[in-house]
Amino acid sequence: MTDLTIKKPLAPIYLLYGTESxxxxxxxxxxxxxxxxxxxxxxxxxxxxxxxxxLDLALEDADTLPFMGEKKxxxxxxxxxxxSDPKKQNVEHNMDKLAAxxxxxxxxxxxxxxxEFEKLDKRKKIVKQLEEAADVRECVALTEEKLYRxxxxxxxxxxxxxxxxxxxxxxxxxxxxxxILTNEMQKLALYVGExxxxxxxxxxxxxxRTLESNVFTMVNRIMERKLEDAYQMLEDLLKQKEDPIKxxxxxxxxxxxxxxxxxYRREGYSQSQVASRLKLHPYAVKMAWKQGERLGRERxxxxxxxxxxxxxxxxxxxxxxxxxIQMLFERMASL
Amino acid sequence: MSYQALYRVFRPQSFRDVAGQEHITRxxxxxxxxxKFSHAYLFSGPRGTGKTSVAKIVAKAVNCEKAPVSxxxxxxxxxxxxxxxxLQDVIEIDAASNNGVDEIREIRENVKYAPSLARYxxxxxxxxxxxxQGAFNALLKTLEEPPAHVIFILATTExxxxxxxxxxxxxxxxxxxxxxxxxxxxxxxIVEKKGIEVTxxxxxxxxxxGEGGMRDALSILDQAAAxxxxxxxEEDVLEVTGMVxxxxxxxxMSAVQKxxxxxxxxxxxxxxxxxxxxxxxxxxxxxxxxxxxxxxAAPELDSIKDRMITDETxxxxxxxxxxxxxxxxxxxxxxxQQDMKRSGYSSIFLEMAIVRLIEAPKGKQxxxxxxxxxxxxxxxxxEERVKKLEQKPSSDVSEPEPSVQRxxxxxxxxxxxxxxxxxxxxxLKNAVKEDLKELRRAWPTIMEKIRKMNVAAxxxxxxxxxxxxxxxxxxxxxxxxxxxxMVVENKNNAMQMVEEIIxxxxxxxxxxxxxxxxxxEEIRAAFIKTMEAEGExxxxxxxxxxxxxxxxxxxxxPDLLEIRD
Numbered sequence: 001m002t003d004l005t006i007k008k009p010l011a012p013i014y015l016l017y018g019t020e021s022x023x024x025x026x027x028x029x030x031x032x033x034x035x036x037x038x039x040x041x042x043x044x045x046x047x048x049x050x051x052x053x054x055l056d057l058a059l060e061d062a063d064t065l066p067f068m069g070e071k072k073x074x075x076x077x078x079x080x081x082x083x084s085d086p087k088k089q090n091v092e093h094n095m096d097k098l099a100a101x102x103x104x105x106x107x108x109x110x111x112x113x114x115x116e117f118e119k120l121d122k123r124k125k126i127v128k129q130l131e132e133a134a135d136v137r138e139c140v141a142l143t144e145e146k147l148y149r150x151x152x153x154x155x156x157x158x159x160x161x162x163x164x165x166x167x168x169x170x171x172x173x174x175x176x177x178x179x180i181l182t183n184e185m186q187k188l189a190l191y192v193g194e195x196x197x198x199x200x201x202x203x204x205x206x207x208x209r210t211l212e213s214n215v216f217t218m219v220n221r222i223m224e225r226k227l228e229d230a231y232q233m234l235e236d237l238l239k240q241k242e243d244p245i246k247x248x249x250x251x252x253x254x255x256x257x258x259x260x261x262x263x264y265r266r267e268g269y270s271q272s273q274v275a276s277r278l279k280l281h282p283y284a285v286k287m288a289w290k291q292g293e294r295l296g297r298e299r300x301x302x303x304x305x306x307x308x309x310x311x312x313x314x315x316x317x318x319x320x321x322x323x324x325i326q327m328l329f330e331r332m333a334s335l
Numbered sequence: 336m337s338y339q340a341l342y343r344v345f346r347p348q349s350f351r352d353v354a355g356q357e358h359i360t361r362x363x364x365x366x367x368x369x370x371k372f373s374h375a376y377l378f379s380g381p382r383g384t385g386k387t388s389v390a391k392i393v394a395k396a397v398n399c400e401k402a403p404v405s406x407x408x409x410x411x412x413x414x415x416x417x418x419x420x421x422l423q424d425v426i427e428i429d430a431a432s433n434n435g436v437d438e439i440r441e442i443r444e445n446v447k448y449a450p451s452l453a454r455y456x457x458x459x460x461x462x463x464x465x466x467x468q469g470a471f472n473a474l475l476k477t478l479e480e481p482p483a484h485v486i487f488i489l490a491t492t493e494x495x496x497x498x499x500x501x502x503x504x505x506x507x508x509x510x511x512x513x514x515x516x517x518x519x520x521x522x523x524x525i526v527e528k529k530g531i532e533v534t535x536x537x538x539x540x541x542x543x544x545g546e547g548g549m550r551d552a553l554s555i556l557d558q559a560a561a562x563x564x565x566x567x568x569e570e571d572v573l574e575v576t577g578m579v580x581x582x583x584x585x586x587x588m589s590a591v592q593k594x595x596x597x598x599x600x601x602x603x604x605x606x607x608x609x610x611x612x613x614x615x616x617x618x619x620x621x622x623x624x625x626x627x628x629x630x631x632a633a634p635e636l637d638s639i640k641d642r643m644i645t646d647e648t649x650x651x652x653x654x655x656x657x658x659x660x661x662x663x664x665x666x667x668x669x670x671x672q673q674d675m676k677r678s679g680y681s682s683i684f685l686e687m688a689i690v691r692l693i694e695a696p697k698g699k700q701x702x703x704x705x706x707x708x709x710x711x712x713x714x715x716x717x718e719e720r721v722k723k724l725e726q727k728p729s730s731d732v733s734e735p736e737p738s739v740q741r742x743x744x745x746x747x748x749x750x751x752x753x754x755x756x757x758x759x760x761x762x763l764k765n766a767v768k769e770d771l772k773e774l775r776r777a778w779p780t781i782m783e784k785i786r787k788m789n790v791a792a793x794x795x796x797x798x799x800x801x802x803x804x805x806x807x808x809x810x811x812x813x814x815x816x817x818x819x820x821m822v823v824e825n826k827n828n829a830m831q832m833v834e835e836i837i838x839x840x841x842x843x844x845x846x847x848x849x850x851x852x853x854x855x856e857e858i859r860a861a862f863i864k865t866m867e868a869e870g871e872x873x874x875x876x877x878x879x880x881x882x883x884x885x886x887x888x889x890x891x892x893p894d895l896l897e898i899r900d
Binding site: 022158177179180183184186187190191193205206208209211227228231232235236239240241242317318319320323326327329330331333334 | 358359361362365366369371373379381492493494495499502503504505506507508509511512546547618621622625628629632633634635636637638658662665666669670673
């Protein structure tokens with residue numbers, strides 16, 4: 001699990017890598033924040049892209065003394081020489097020099113290696129040496145529990161409270177992209193103000209829904225026979241110039257997911273098994289699971305037949321696209 | 336001063352004037368008051384919901400001389416400068432016409448420089464979804480590390496066209512469609528301020544016609560006021576929005592409901608003589624039915640409000656008609672609409688539509704939906720399959736050859752097609768002239784059906800024809816060996832398909848024996864010889880199989896035909 005804390009004294013070398021770029025960025029900012037004051041950034045922060053500049057240059061910079069300050073921060077981006085990526089690099093990097101530097105890092109510099117790749121090539125000697133010398137943080141997607149805590153902290157920065165219920169709804173509406181979630185949280189916290197509580201209602205009001213979550217809710221409304229809401233949502237989506245065929249396909253997909261989840265549930269599979277079988281995000285499965293359980297297999301199956309029927313009619317031009325979808329909704333609601 | 340459109344005069348200048356977006360204005364006000372605003376915002380929502388207005392208010396609030404404030408004062412030099420667009424530090428860009436990389440690069444160059452008068456440079460990029468891919472990438476770089484004195488506000492009506500990389504760097508606000516009541520409230524306010532006289536449900540109609548957008552609603556109010564010379568009546572609004580022409584539609588619908596064919600057709604006649612487009616009118620009828628469907632399920636839906644207000648018949652009709660027949664009507668009309676598009680006589684189709692709508696309830700049993708038709712077809716197919724299975728054991732005993740022949744197909748010799756001479760001769764011996772005629776007559780229909788079911792099979796069968804038929808089987812001659820081979824190998828189940836269609840059409844179950852044309856000629860010649868040798872009616876045989884004569888027979892019937900050699 002990624003350690004997200006950065007404390008003084010700073011390590012002379014950091015290695016941040018992984019697929020969750022938002023966390024990498026977060027850690028980088030934290031390190032810079034601890035090392036440099038705002039004014040020092042102008043002359044004690046060096047950024048080197050290894051795709052364009054040789055490593056030598058960065059190390060030389062690290063060895064020179066900071067200007068008007070105690071520390072300097074050297075950021076080394078795209079160190080592909082740490083991976084097994086066979087892509088030919090147009091810049092030569094001197095590995096011996098790096099090995100020497102790792103043995104005796106400059107006391108006044110903080111070097112941050114930043115790689116937005118999944119894996120290090122641990123067979124390489126230089127990687128082993130770096131792992132020994134550096135504070136290594138692998139930045140991977142947060143677990144559900146960690147994610148909740150992360151957002152909670154974000155809310156607390158603005159003295160707002162964040163309920164677990166709201167969290168579930170937010171995840172359902174926004175997805176699991178950490179950067180977007182963090183942005184949403186700042187927005188929600190601002191809305192409720194200091195001492196306010198972010199609950200389901202607030203999230204419902206303010207969070208920016210993804211198309212998938214819109215479709216999910218729409219399907220629920222249809223099946224609950226709340227056609228008024230469903231029609232209204234459809235109209236709003238069409239107004240955003242979403243393609244009707246795409247919407248019909250997404251509605252079908254959602255019903256199919258719920259149907260699949262329900263079939264697996266009856267067979268005794270667990271949610272996580274279903275997620276890996278269907279190659280879907282656990283949240284999507286969780287939602288489909290609930291939906292399937294509530295609606296039942298038979299109803300979903302019949303709804304699915306209606307969808308297939310309408311799909312044919314829409315694509316062969318037998319019927320106006322929007323009217324076709326509205327008829328489909330009416331049909332499914334009458335099940 | 337020249338006339339200014341209402342929506343420009345009444346563009347909201349402070350958060351409290353913004354209609355229907357409380358959740359957004361409150362969040363922004365909190366952020367502004369605490370000086371915690373973000374450096375990039377994305378405003379998305381339908382047109383006329385206040386995106387650009389809010390963007391401008393934000394620009395004023397951050398730069399207002401009294402900042403941090405939660406509302407701009409609209410009084411200081413800076414606020415005024417932003418309102419009339421003279422302040423250089425608030426830059427409005429229409430991405431629809433400046434969508435290239437170069438324009439965005441220019442922005443990137445310029446963001447570095449500090450604002451001249453205000454505290455923040457505010458870039459308002461409207462219609463941001465119109466940017467090109469390259470331009471988005473260029474913008475991304477700037478959004479990643481914006482200078483502290485810059486705020487970006489991106490506005491769009493189509494958020495799904497914005498790359499996720501951009502979205503994740505912005506604080507996103509979704510502007511909602513403004514509720515009908517909120518539009519009405521604002522309209523009333525404006526009407527009062529402007530001293531416009533309104534009567535009846537005019538405001539309600541204007542609000543509806545705005546479809547959730549304030550700007551559209553105000554434009555319509557503007558037009559209606561100009562039309563009615565400063566007074567707005569219900570009729571004026573109907574006139575301006577084109578809702579008035581609906582009377583004829585209502586008349587048609589009630590004629591249909593009553594089953595009054597004569598007056599229904601009369602109205603259609605009137606419509607056509609007025610020069611209205613029949614296609615358009617048919618579409619209107621479809622939408623009328625659609626709205627009935629919506630009304631039944633969701634009587635409170637905003638988008639059908641206008642029908643409810645202007646058309647009493649609508650509510651009545653909706654209550655009287657059951658959903659099933661609405662579905663049927665829409666399907667029927669959509670079909671007719673398709674035909675209409677392909678025909679030059681669209682007015683005839685419109686009349687036909689009226690006739691069929693009125694007659695539809697009578698023929699209820701015959702009208703089936705796609706779904707039902709599909710089921711019926713499936714049931715029929717199953718029935719046939721069962722029958723076939725029942726027949727199988729007996730046919731296996733009497734004729735073991737066919738199944739053997741069918742399982743032979745993997746033979747590598749593609750050139751020579753295997754023909755079971757025994758079976759062919761059996762057919763020729765027992766050939767029935769009437770059967771062949773029947774088959775030939777049905778052949779075009781059969782081909783049509785096959786084309787719908789399987790294009791490949793249709794292609795193979797295209798250059799082939801039935802040449803002889805007995806009670807149990809028929810010979811199919813193929814011009815090209817390859818086609819024959821494909822059918823013999825029973826690719827795509829071509830054989831069964833043909834056999835089943837024949838069964839469907841004629842009620843006779845016949846086996847198909849494909850044969851290449853050359854072989855057929857040889858066999859026929861040989862057969863005729865043997866027949867002649869046996870002194871049988873060889874001439875008749877030949878005559879029967881001559882395609883020219885058969886064709887002539889098809890045209891004029893056998894009675895008028897005289898055959899001379």
